[in-house]
Amino acid sequence: MQTIEKVGERFWYQTPVSETDRPILGMVVGRERRLMIDAGNSEAHARYFLEELEERGIGAPDLAVLTHWHWDHIFGLEWLHQHAVSIASSGTREAMEKLVPFSWSDEALDRRVEEGTEIEFCASAIKKEFPLHRDIRIALPVMTFENRMELDLGGITCVLQHVGGDHAGDSVVVYIPEERILFLGDCIYADIFSAKRNYTPGKTLALLEVLETFDAETYVLSHWKPVSKAEFREEAALLRTMAQLTDEFAGDSARMREAYEKRKGRGLTEEELETLEYFVNGVVLQKKTSMT
Incomplete structure (x- = not known):
């Protein structure tokens, strides 16, 4: 309602x-x-x-x-x-x-x-x-x-x-x-x-x-x-960190996850995993676009 x-x-x-x-x-x-x-x-x-x-x-x-x-x-x-x-x-x-x-x-x-x-x-x-x-x-x-x-x-x-x-x-x-x-x-x-x-x-x-x-x-x-x-700063920090890790590791999901877990000293939450996946998807799509 x-x-x-x-x-x-x-x-x-x-x-x-x-x-x-x-x-x-x-x-x-x-x-x-x-x-x-x-x-x-x-x-x-x-x-x-x-x-x-x-x-x-x-x-x-x-x-x-x-x-x-x-x-x-x-x-x-x-x-x-x-x-x-x-x-x-x-x-x-x-x-x-x-x-x-x-x-x-x-x-x-x-x-x-x-x-x-x-x-x-x-x-x-x-x-x-x-x-x-x-x-x-x-x-x-x-x-x-x-x-x-x-x-x-x-x-x-x-x-x-x-x-x-x-x-x-x-x-x-x-x-x-x-x-x-x-x-x-x-x-x-x-x-x-x-x-x-x-x-x-x-x-x-x-x-x-x-x-x-x-x-x-x-x-x-x-x-x-x-x-x-x-709350906004927390969301912005997640997006910024994932964006930086995407650039640093060229969209390598496993290395991004390892680096993020090391920074946080814990496993990723569901939201963090989804955000990481979306950034990896962006790299994959950009590669496909550049090849066409």
Whole structure:
């Protein structure tokens, strides 16, 4: 069951749903304007969020920003356009333009999965989110920016910054300095659209370098929850260490594991093993790409 939660004085969010891949939706409430973060994976998702906020005295958004182009963050935009002016990076708009001619029927989804242009995880979630009527139309963002945009909502500021990463090259984060909140979206997650989920050292280290420039106390991960600075630093340290070991040992899984265990003085946790595997996958995929 989804719930509405509040962090600080002016940030509200709705919890995610894993089965239908509904990410966290956020709302930053200023004196003059309100900014919604991400549009949801359907009209039902976006509508539910705004209805729950209305019950708490929070009005509809004036603006809406997309963190990246993946379906679960954009399919609600067509309905949301009646309320808000949409904003995205130019890279996000370009990626969304490619989705406009797509059909989203079961047959079309299954065909794209077979072709390798869609993944089973997303196809399955779309079918569950839209079990009956699937009249999906891709609405494009009205405003775009290249690297960074700052919004004054009245007494509170939102900094939109393109950060990239393996999960989606167009990823944008939203920083709320007055609340010291950094909405990460999906940017620190692995690439899920390749043959195997993967990270690459270069993109990971570059991403972490940018994220650590923000003075935040709360970090919001779209498919998990808000976490503390200490929790984020722990996750960042894991990613950085695995990225460095990947470079040092050229993706040799056994040597990476041995070195990591030696540093920690213990065996790897399930999360650490998965992260190591994703970095190894990245090396394997890069080698295959260089050979073609």
